[in-house]
Amino acid sequence: MRGKNDLLKFFGGLALMSVGLFILFNRVHVGSMGFGWGRLSFGFFSIPSGLVVVPFIIGVVWMFASEGSFVSKIFTVISVLFIITAIIMNTTFWVDRMTMFDWLLILVMIFAGGTMVAMVMFRNHEDTTNKQQNDAVKAYKKMADAETKRADDLEKELKAVKDSLKNNQNNNQNV
Numbered sequence: 001m002r003g004k005n006d007l008l009k010f011f012g013g014l015a016l017m018s019v020g021l022f023i024l025f026n027r028v029h030v031g032s033m034g035f036g037w038g039r040l041s042f043g044f045f046s047i048p049s050g051l052v053v054v055p056f057i058i059g060v061v062w063m064f065a066s067e068g069s070f071v072s073k074i075f076t077v078i079s080v081l082f083i084i085t086a087i088i089m090n091t092t093f094w095v096d097r098m099t100m101f102d103w104l105l106i107l108v109m110i111f112a113g114g115t116m117v118a119m120v121m122f123r124n125h126e127d128t129t130n131k132q133q134n135d136a137v138k139a140y141k142k143m144a145d146a147e148t149k150r151a152d153d154l155e156k157e158l159k160a161v162k163d164s165l166k167n168n169q170n171n172n173q174n175v
Helices: 004-027 049-065 070-089 100-174
Strands: 028-032 039-042 045-048 091-095
Touching: 004 028, 004 100, 045 049, 049 070, 070 091
Parallel strands: none
Antiparallel strands: 028 091, 039 045
16 A cells, blocks of 8 residues: 555645635635724733834834844844734634535545644554565574574584594594
């Protein structure tokens, strides 16, 4: 089950997942609360969202006034991150109305395609690793069997030489 079949499964799963995600993303709308953004709440602390720009302005002024001190740069970067956080916090996602069949079809396409891709990616690696290990074990056993056979042959040859020497010694004593 390797080779072309896995390649087809991988690209088929990728296509299935991509189509499902495409349909889902076309049904999702992204927006904000409009101009002024409303209020930002961090626990019990709430500020008008337009005020998130004030630390950035302070950081830029501080950076130019202190000729680019390290602390002013860090403060400016943190204020930019704060602005990005405020924008993300005020982003709203909503999904178009759809039937249960549409929703299930989208989910099946996404998760079936993702599963096919994951199966090919992870199974292939394990199969290859196991096959390589099995091949290495077989090669080692074959090599060990060959060495054992050579040792047996040497032992037989050594015994034959000993017997031959013993026979020669017996023949020399008899003469």
